[in-house]
Amino acid sequence: MKNSIAERVADFLNRYPPFNMISSQDLLQIAKEVNIVYLEKGDTVYNQDDSFNHHFFIVRDGAINLHYTLNDSDKNLNINDVGDVFGVRPLIAKENYKHTATANEESIVYGIPIDLFQSITYNNSQVSKYLVTAFATNAYDPYTTEENSKVFVDYLPNTANDVANFQTADYTKNPVTCNAKTSLRDAAIKMSTLKIGCIIVVDDQKKPLGIITNSDIKNKIATGKFPIETEVTNIMSSPVFTGKKGLTIADAQLQMIKNSIGHLCITHDGTTNTKIIGILTHHDILVALGNSPSVILKEIKRANRTKKLRTARLKANTLLKSYLEQNIPLSHIVKIMAQINDAISFKVVEIAVNRMPTPPPTSFAWLALGSQGRHEQLLFTDQDNALIFEDVDTDKYEDTKNYFLELSKRITERLHKIGFEYCEADMMASNPEWCKSASEWQTQFKNWILQPDEKAVLLSSIFFDYNYIYGNKYLVENLTETIFNTIDNTSQFFKFLGRDAIKSPSPVGFFKKFVVEQNGEQKDLFNIKNRALMPLIDSARLLVLINKIKGINNTAERYEKMAELEPENKALYNSCAYAFKALSKFKAKQGLLHKNSGKFIALESLTKEEKLKLRRCFKPINEIQETLKYKFDL
Template sequence: MNTIAEHIADFLKEYPPFDNLTFQELSEIASNIHVLNLEKNAILFQINDVLHDSFYVVASGTINLSTIADAEETILNKCHEGDVFGLRPFFAKNNYMMTAKAREESIIYAIPIAVFRPFVANNSNVLNFLLESFAVNSRHTKDTVSGSKQISDTGFYVDQQTEMQYIQSLSYNNSPLTADQNSIVKDVAQLMTNAMVDNVVVTEKKHPIGIVTEADLSSKIATGRYPITETIDKIMSSPVVTVIENVSLAEAQLLMLKHNVSHLCVTKDGTSKSVVKGIISEHDLIVAQASNPGVLIKEIKRAQLAKDLKQIRDRLSDLIQNSIQKNVPLSHITNIAGEINLAIIRRAVELSILDLGSPPARFAWLSTGSQGRKEQLLLTDQDSILIFEDVAPEKYRDVKDYFLRLAKRTSSILEKVGYSYCPNGHMGSNMLWCKSLTDWTKQYNSWMNTPGENSNDLSSIFFDYEIVFGEPKIEEALENVIFKNATNNTLFFDFLGNDALRKNSPLSFFKKLILEEEGPHKGKFDIKTRALMPLIDSARLLILSSNIKGIKNTYLRFKQLAITDSKNAEIYLSCAEAFLTLSKFRTIEGLKNDDSGEYVNIKEFSKIDREKLKNALQPMKDLEELIKSKFQLTQFS
């Protein structure tokens, strides 16, 4: 073996995924590698270039991966020594979606995909590494430092690694063309042409035994290897790779790569011993990638009108529905939906600024309530506050006037997207909730230090907030005011505690669900007021009193409390799970009836779901006792 290849193999074995291969395997790969010397600023490939037949490893130097949006180049990732990039040809057939450019003089190893593919098929560690790198393109060097914002090879932010891919639903052909093994090739080719498809599944007793694609016709018939009068079993590829009906994008990609095939056959139980239900092609994977969450966020950034944002929000609803049907963990779905909701609100603020001109002062737009907690899976109402920096007294009126106009415009865009106006007027477009930092500081001081006197306009949603747009230091200043006032503030916690416990118990003394007795929702269960709100309120109360900053989401609040207050961990963890179960029931109800899902119809529940619901309500009693003893609440005001 020549010394250059040996040197390359020595280098590769230090880095994943090559550290999973034997030296023998590495030597074989190394002897097929092309070494590229790139000058500073040389471009290896750029957006929309046709895919290369190799992927790349940085031997020395640095390669910048960048994308261009709105005529602006954004560097998504820097690849250093040992980093793998340019994996797109492994997973997709469309052109490159980013540009690779040498930041300095660099040496790159080009590894031909045809040479590398067999090692991938035999080694699941290598396969998983490549799939993850493609989805995330994270740094995988010897001294990997994780925790940075991660970016995928398709050019969008992904915090939860390949989680996006696992949520991704796949649409595919549910009525595939089938033929039996004795059909004549000419007739089958005619069928394919008439149906405008590029494949036919060969079946025996409705079970798949092979597949014929356009590629088979061109490589085996057009070349004259077989006559057109031959039976189809002679040219079919067999056996077929089969999958179950609700396979995810990531799993489908893995299987195609692993078996080096361009089609997967969907069967009733996922094996070749059951009925054919559909066919997934590489094209279906490319289409699925276009509706993934990262792509939605990119489209939001480009949207110019409320109706563009509405269309994206409708697609988010489909994504949520598909994810729930696939039993994707609700905490994952909430994470992704939360990011997309915030991106929509951010874009609404940006569009308003484009209309009104630059703001006269720095400000922060905060989403409050369920949007601030990133728990809004359904199209419920909008809640927000606007805080602007302190300005000279003579400027105050004009500045406030600008921000009120900005808030009204933003709220109006959001209303067109489908987030209805808050019935209680808790929005930045309301004079009361659009003011300077000093005025907000006074407001919170008054609410927290004399809560009884201000109980009419004190809404707990003002303690759940997330900055959507503007100056992070303003949000920080508000947080400091809240936590300073919270220290040893028994009066405030007494008020919040009683408020949390005032919501009526969801279960009667005899463990029966308490249903609505009158009105339009008679006979239904108010899952929001009786079940979710007590959990949301209690988590907020406990997190504020434990002086834990920065955690706004109810599920994560309970998880954090279980760590901080370990002797009550069991109660908190049960509450975290209960919150997810109840939220899921509410979301399913809301998607079904196209409403807020507040009232669920227990009569339509299966026996198992009824039990699940009752079990989710059990930890509330313990939580109530815990709060009573922690805050010594005896009277219920």
């Protein structure tokens, strides 16, 4: 029998996760069994300590307040509005409710029968992951470790089409060929000297007749089937598979998969009847798709021009995108991206040094600062860098400094070409302020630490997270040593840093509204960097400086180290590390989506589950700020 109401209920459910991850047929089946519950303001759906219901709920209209009583005081957990799922505890654990759900205003909720829902979604991992996230968000025990492992895995279907697929395949022009009369031995010698994996056999008009690859030689010669002096035509694979100039990567890949081949001959008209102009290998496709970090790193190492570095860095972006989509752990992604960024910076410095008219007058070190220094730079962001050069005699100082300023200028220009924006605050080695001799730097840091002021604190976020990239490592180690020795003599600096770390208020305000920018160009946008990431970064830096932890720059790793050092705060530190990773990933995804740094987020553009995730990450921020306040008596 037709059930129009069920259809309408299904239409509604289909707009919200996790129901939008269920097939429409299954959804209708669920919708038929839904209870539509009307609630007046103040009505309760279930009470804390009630035994579990046979339904969980989604808000259809109005808002539901989740709260719980602890030590006789009522604490608010969350307010759920239209599309929010609540009361999911029975789905995960058959135990009593841990909070009370009360209508905050006149509301209508749909009750979803748990047994039916579970039987339908039994094999749907996306759905269960979403519900675990919803559960964790509404659970007031913020650091349950068993949740942490599951919460931030992704449940979004992979819908993004890899743009690279539709790029034109970049094939090798002028492939190595031989004519039909060549002996296999000669062909093999040619392949060996040119270090190539295949050779095309062509007729006198250069039309491709066949192809000989390494595996042909292995299978047909090394096994003794043919003598080594045989003519190439005897062992070549023929006819060859061909493609036209301008073939897309996707098409090329498809043809290779379909015919289980590794090479495509590119000819003028795409058939064997015209002259060969190139060869496209499976390896070319892998490189073009950029889905291998080792390929990218190799490309960077081989690069002799800035342009090639730019291509490599763009491929790294594609790689990043696919990693994020594949749910590869963020710590792994970060390490790979850091490797790539460092390799690029290294190469840029190397190229620039080589192109200077004279070699450097003395040794120097190139430092990455800020996010790259912390190894947290996923996307192209601003370049922040500095240069230390070894102390020279006073009379040579001027010339030396000018040399390194010129070098820095060339380096930053190249980095800019590659895609790293100039730093707005001009915190780059091309600025005389950030291109100094070793002793100047030491004085500089001493001043910042011993006479902290607003400016010093501002700079601390950039300069205290430096990372050695190129040159004389000893210079950098010395500087670190000086900093830690100086810090020993003061506590005032920590207070400054601490105050800075807690200055941004909690990212979530009253009634779970995100705190958005109030004015300026970014009005009404949520600044994920300032509001969420910076408090975590600043707190982590302060903690490692106090505990004199050297050599760990990455924020998540800093928290992990702190968890080791202070087992009593382990849960908090781990949750900070986790939140940091999740937020970085979020920022990177937003950045890829909108082709910017991902710093500002338009909240309306977020899906329900994204908001859910974000909110979940904010809890540890509050906690760590509270801890710092207490520790430093702020």
